[in-house]
Amino acid sequence: MTPxxxxxxxxxxxxxxRDRVAAGDVSPRSxxxxxxxxxxxxxxxxxxxxxxxxxxxxxxxxxAEDVARRRERGDAGxxxxxxxxxxxxxxxTSLPTSCGSRILEGYVSPYDATxxxxxxxxGAVIVAKSNMDEFAMGSSTENSAFGPAKNPLAPxxxxxxxxxxxxxxVAAGLVRxxxxxxxxxxxxxxxxxxxxxxxxxxxxxxxxxxxVAFASSLDQVGVFGRSVDDAALGLHTIAGLDPLDSTSxxxxxxxxxxxxxxxxxxxxxxxxxxxxxxxxxxxxxxxCDASLAxxxxxxAEVREVTLPHTHLAIxxxxxxxxxEASSNLARFDGVRYGLRLEGDGLRGMYEATRSSGxxxxxxxxxxxxxxxxxxxxxxxxxxxxQQVRALIARDFxxxxxxxxxxxxxxxxxxxxxxxxxxxxxxxxxxxxxxxxTANLAGVPAMSLPIGRVDGLPVGGQFIANHFDExxxxxxxxxxxxxxxxxxxx
Amino acid sequence: MSxxxxxxxxxxxxxxxxxxxxxxxxxTTKIFCRCSTDFGAPPNANTCPVCLALPGALxxxxxxxVDLAIRAALALGCRVQSTSVxxxxxxxxxxxxxxxxxxxxxxxxxxxxxLRIGTRPDGSPxxxxxxxxxxxxxxGKSVHDRFAGVTAVDLNRAGVPLIExxxxxxxxxxxxxxxxxxxxxxxLEFIDVSDVSMEKGSLRVDANxxxxxxxxxxxxxxxxxxxxxxxxxxxxxxxxxxxxxxxVLEAGGRIEQQTMLWDADAGEVRPARSKEGSHDYRYFPxxxxxxxxxxxxxxxxxxxxxxxxxxxxxxxxxAEYPALAPYDIEVLTAxxxxxxxxxxxxxxxxxxxxxxxxxxxxxxxxxxxxDQSIEHFSVRPADLAELLDLVRDGVVSLTAAKQVFALMxxxxxxxxxxxxxxxxxxxxxxxxxxxxxxxxLAEHPDEAxxxxxxxxxxxxxxxxxxxKKSKGSADPxxxxxxxxxxxxT
Numbered sequence: 001m002t003p004x005x006x007x008x009x010x011x012x013x014x015x016x017x018r019d020r021v022a023a024g025d026v027s028p029r030s031x032x033x034x035x036x037x038x039x040x041x042x043x044x045x046x047x048x049x050x051x052x053x054x055x056x057x058x059x060x061x062x063x064a065e066d067v068a069r070r071r072e073r074g075d076a077g078x079x080x081x082x083x084x085x086x087x088x089x090x091x092x093t094s095l096p097t098s099c100g101s102r103i104l105e106g107y108v109s110p111y112d113a114t115x116x117x118x119x120x121x122x123g124a125v126i127v128a129k130s131n132m133d134e135f136a137m138g139s140s141t142e143n144s145a146f147g148p149a150k151n152p153l154a155p156x157x158x159x160x161x162x163x164x165x166x167x168x169x170v171a172a173g174l175v176r177x178x179x180x181x182x183x184x185x186x187x188x189x190x191x192x193x194x195x196x197x198x199x200x201x202x203x204x205x206x207x208x209x210x211x212v213a214f215a216s217s218l219d220q221v222g223v224f225g226r227s228v229d230d231a232a233l234g235l236h237t238i239a240g241l242d243p244l245d246s247t248s249x250x251x252x253x254x255x256x257x258x259x260x261x262x263x264x265x266x267x268x269x270x271x272x273x274x275x276x277x278x279x280x281x282x283x284x285x286x287x288c289d290a291s292l293a294x295x296x297x298x299x300a301e302v303r304e305v306t307l308p309h310t311h312l313a314i315x316x317x318x319x320x321x322x323x324e325a326s327s328n329l330a331r332f333d334g335v336r337y338g339l340r341l342e343g344d345g346l347r348g349m350y351e352a353t354r355s356s357g358x359x360x361x362x363x364x365x366x367x368x369x370x371x372x373x374x375x376x377x378x379x380x381x382x383x384x385x386q387q388v389r390a391l392i393a394r395d396f397x398x399x400x401x402x403x404x405x406x407x408x409x410x411x412x413x414x415x416x417x418x419x420x421x422x423x424x425x426x427x428x429x430x431x432x433x434x435x436x437t438a439n440l441a442g443v444p445a446m447s448l449p450i451g452r453v454d455g456l457p458v459g460g461q462f463i464a465n466h467f468d469e470x471x472x473x474x475x476x477x478x479x480x481x482x483x484x485x486x487x488x489x
Numbered sequence: 490m491s492x493x494x495x496x497x498x499x500x501x502x503x504x505x506x507x508x509x510x511x512x513x514x515x516x517t518t519k520i521f522c523r524c525s526t527d528f529g530a531p532p533n534a535n536t537c538p539v540c541l542a543l544p545g546a547l548x549x550x551x552x553x554x555v556d557l558a559i560r561a562a563l564a565l566g567c568r569v570q571s572t573s574v575x576x577x578x579x580x581x582x583x584x585x586x587x588x589x590x591x592x593x594x595x596x597x598x599x600x601x602x603x604l605r606i607g608t609r610p611d612g613s614p615x616x617x618x619x620x621x622x623x624x625x626x627x628x629g630k631s632v633h634d635r636f637a638g639v640t641a642v643d644l645n646r647a648g649v650p651l652i653e654x655x656x657x658x659x660x661x662x663x664x665x666x667x668x669x670x671x672x673x674x675x676x677l678e679f680i681d682v683s684d685v686s687m688e689k690g691s692l693r694v695d696a697n698x699x700x701x702x703x704x705x706x707x708x709x710x711x712x713x714x715x716x717x718x719x720x721x722x723x724x725x726x727x728x729x730x731x732x733x734x735x736x737v738l739e740a741g742g743r744i745e746q747q748t749m750l751w752d753a754d755a756g757e758v759r760p761a762r763s764k765e766g767s768h769d770y771r772y773f774p775x776x777x778x779x780x781x782x783x784x785x786x787x788x789x790x791x792x793x794x795x796x797x798x799x800x801x802x803x804x805x806x807x808a809e810y811p812a813l814a815p816y817d818i819e820v821l822t823a824x825x826x827x828x829x830x831x832x833x834x835x836x837x838x839x840x841x842x843x844x845x846x847x848x849x850x851x852x853x854x855x856x857x858x859x860d861q862s863i864e865h866f867s868v869r870p871a872d873l874a875e876l877l878d879l880v881r882d883g884v885v886s887l888t889a890a891k892q893v894f895a896l897m898x899x900x901x902x903x904x905x906x907x908x909x910x911x912x913x914x915x916x917x918x919x920x921x922x923x924x925x926x927x928x929x930l931a932e933h934p935d936e937a938x939x940x941x942x943x944x945x946x947x948x949x950x951x952x953x954x955x956x957k958k959s960k961g962s963a964d965p966x967x968x969x970x971x972x973x974x975x976x977x978t
Contacts, residue, residue: 089545091545104544109538109544110538111543111546209545209546211545213777216776217776243549244549245549246547246548246777247547247777247778323773326579327589327771329588330579330581330589331542331586331587331588333583335583336586337543350581373579374771
């Protein structure tokens with residue numbers, strides 16, 4: 001395969017590539033190899049951008065050949081031959097699943113996550129696992145035990161996080177579709193920083209079986225796409241009820257790609273004032289308002305709305321998420337798998353293993369979570385936080401009940417910041433201020449590129465009502481079409 | 490007054506006991522995964538990603554376990570809650586793979602039951618209030634003695650479904666505690682939700698015990714006694730601990746709230762090794778499992794499906810079978826199977842008293858000797874009824890019937906077949922009987938001479954010889970007539 005062929009494959013959308021593979025014009029194997037070759041060329045590995053952690057060329061070839069055989073039998077699948085990259089916290093049998101942590105270094109899951117299984121069943125080829133903040137705790141992918149990832153658009157800057165590696169993989173053209181995960185903005189924020197599309201589906205829309213848990217009531221697998229269409233195709237493939245996840249929903253999954261033909265006439269888009277605070281970077285405000293003007297010109301009605309409990313979201317998030325994390329991460333105890341360091345007796349083994357296996361941010365959150373669940377503090381912190389969380393969810397319910405179909409906001413208060421710029425954890429937490437509300441309320445949201453500031457991508461965010469991803473995609477398709485490719489990475 | 494002895498001290502104190510009983514539910518698969526609950530499989534053979542707590546695995550509730558738990562709650566007179574919540578009980582131990590046990594905490598499955606455990610001398614019922622019934626998963630097993638210097642972990646039991654039945658501190662004395670346990674066990678057997686075997690670990694008892702002066706209404710400080718492995722062990726442990734507490738109180742000391750371990754071999758209770766201060770389990774609702782919502786229709790259906798419970802059955806037997814003595818009724822309602830067996834035989838034979846005598850005598854003895862359960866007994870109730878009919882109709886003698894029964898136990902054949910095959914039908918044909926009488930007189934010339942000479946008291950001995958020769962089949966009445974006719978000949 002010549003570099004030209006590879007470039008040609010790289011220029012195809014996921015749907016176009018799938019069609020070429022189905023038609024027999026492109027072999028799944030060449031598509032997978034094009035992806036991995038490009039990763040090497042741009043320096044995606046540890047000594048370079050450090051956005052990828054693991055690959056397995058032999059396995060990718062086997063998967064690709066399997067897809068080729070299926071194609072010959074007339075069973076190509078909706079992602080036939082499309083290479084995909086998964087965040088390192090999604091269990092895969094063919095590649096390690098280490099969650100960016102020492103404590104799981106080298107761990108290979110004996111089973112595939114439901115989303116991995118569905119991708120494979122659709123003919124996608126999993127080519128690599130991507131770098132991430134350890135156990136998805138972070139907003140920059142600097143908290144990886146395997147070193148920070150760099151933004152391919154501006155290597156001195158972070159790609160965002162915690163799904164920074166997956167966002168960067170799409171931005172760098174390695175794949176058209178990658179999976180990340182969200183607990184509090186971990187797909188949308190890096191999508192904004194890398195100039196790609198990132199979707200956080202409704203809580204329960206996508207199975208969490210095989211997604212290594214951070215905070216179970218917030219976690220949701222998300223999809224990155226180079227375009228809205230890539231993301232729509234990716235989400236459709238992985239969405240839907242899974243009997244292995246009791247929190248997954250039986251809601252029917254619409255053809256999200258059909259939303260491309262949707263009209264915005266009569267669609268009411270709310271502009272929540274809490275997401276446009278006075279101290280918001282005016283250039284980001286302008287980009288958002290320009291997008292709102294475009295949406296209006298397409299027939300949408302823009303309405304000022306209020307979500308009055310928004311200012312409490314970060315505090316609530318940093319009680320609920322660490323509390324659940326402190327329990328979810330208890331299984332990493334050195335007994336059955338992963339790192340184990342001997343110490344004085346059982347307790348010594350636990351202490352040595354966990355102290356050495358977890359990085360500082362994970363340790364901080366486990367301690368915080370353990371504290372807020374402790375007897376005597378539970379009511380003051382965890383219970384109170386859950387009550388406020390219900391108020392935040394009610395804000396969204398109220399606004400959607402009032403006739404608003406979608407909300408539009410900036411995804412992040414700033415574009416990608418420089419590596420090492422946010423040494424204060426709280427400063428870092430604030431980069432999720434516009435995104436973590438959707439996780440707390442369980443509603444779907446997505447980020448798409450809406451322009452650039454200082455040459456860096458800026459993301460705009462749509463938020464929809466529960467299970468109304470279709471509406472969100474319809475608006476995103478329309479806005480993307482109007483803004484043109486210039487907004488993209 | 491001299492210093493009181495221990496016996497005198499206990500006489501001025503009252504024992505107050507509340508019991509926590511863990512019961513393993515009789516399901517084929519575990520509570521949160523589909524692994525087998527088989528007892529005795531090789532270590533860790535019955536495990537999967539869920540019960541091994543592999544990264545990313547999620548629990549799915551076993552609906553059959555819920556049905557069994559509801560059944561138990563209803564049989565114990567509890568109110569089943571329309572919504573109950575699974576909660577995580579967090580603590581580190583190698584046989585607890587997730588680092589938390591999924592249990593129920595502030596919203597248990599069922600509340601407020603009542604168990605009548607007996608009658609006071611004045612005829613008033615002794616009732617024990619049941620605080621709650623909740624569902625939880627079992628932990629695995631730490632094996633300390635299998636490999637030198639290390640502890641091994643077997644997770645076959647991890648995730649086996651349990652219910653915990655908690656009583657109020659309503660029990661006064663070890664005898665009431667024992668009566669409570671026996672009543673509880675009997676009910677659980679009747680409703681077929683558990684094997685309820687303390688020896689096999691499917692029923693486990695922890696006791697909360699305190700002592701207070703007679704007449705006192707305030708509860709004393711309690712201790713929790715664990716590690717009993719038989720009902721008699723519970724009784725002994727309670728007596729020993731009560732005695733200890735009485736001595737401490739009598740000497741002016743205070744009871745320390747702590748866990749005591751029963752040592753059956755030494756006949757002692759000892760404080761459990763204190764676990765670094767008090768445990769804080771940091772309970773919180775498990776976000777992986779939605780609240781357990783039980784519609785009224787499901788509760789009603791399970792209520793309708795409940796079999797007759799022991800108390801109701803005793804009541805009915807008293808009314809329906811007036812020929813039975815109170816002791817007969819106790820024996821015939823001890824387990825679910827024996828009552829059904831009895832009723833079948835009683836109805837088919839039309840003679841409840843004789844049926845009861847056979848069952849309480851020969852049947853129970855055979856079950857014990859052959860280690861069979863009444864449910865799978867080789868003698869079908871219809872066949873036993875037929876045997877009773879044969880005796881009643883004079884077709885076989887009672888002596889022969891015992892032999893026929895022994896062969897029924899061994900072969901499972903019908904009694905008429907056996908009696909015929911073994912020539913145990915009662916012989917009333919004079920020619921055969923006369924021949925046996927002649928033979929007996931010939932074989933015992935001395936007795937024969939004296940008998941014929943008028944020594945009537947020898948008749949019994951001679952009849953006995955004839956019966957023996959006939960293997961019990963001779964009709965003893967006719968033999969007596971035939972022998973009597975020989976006197977003076």
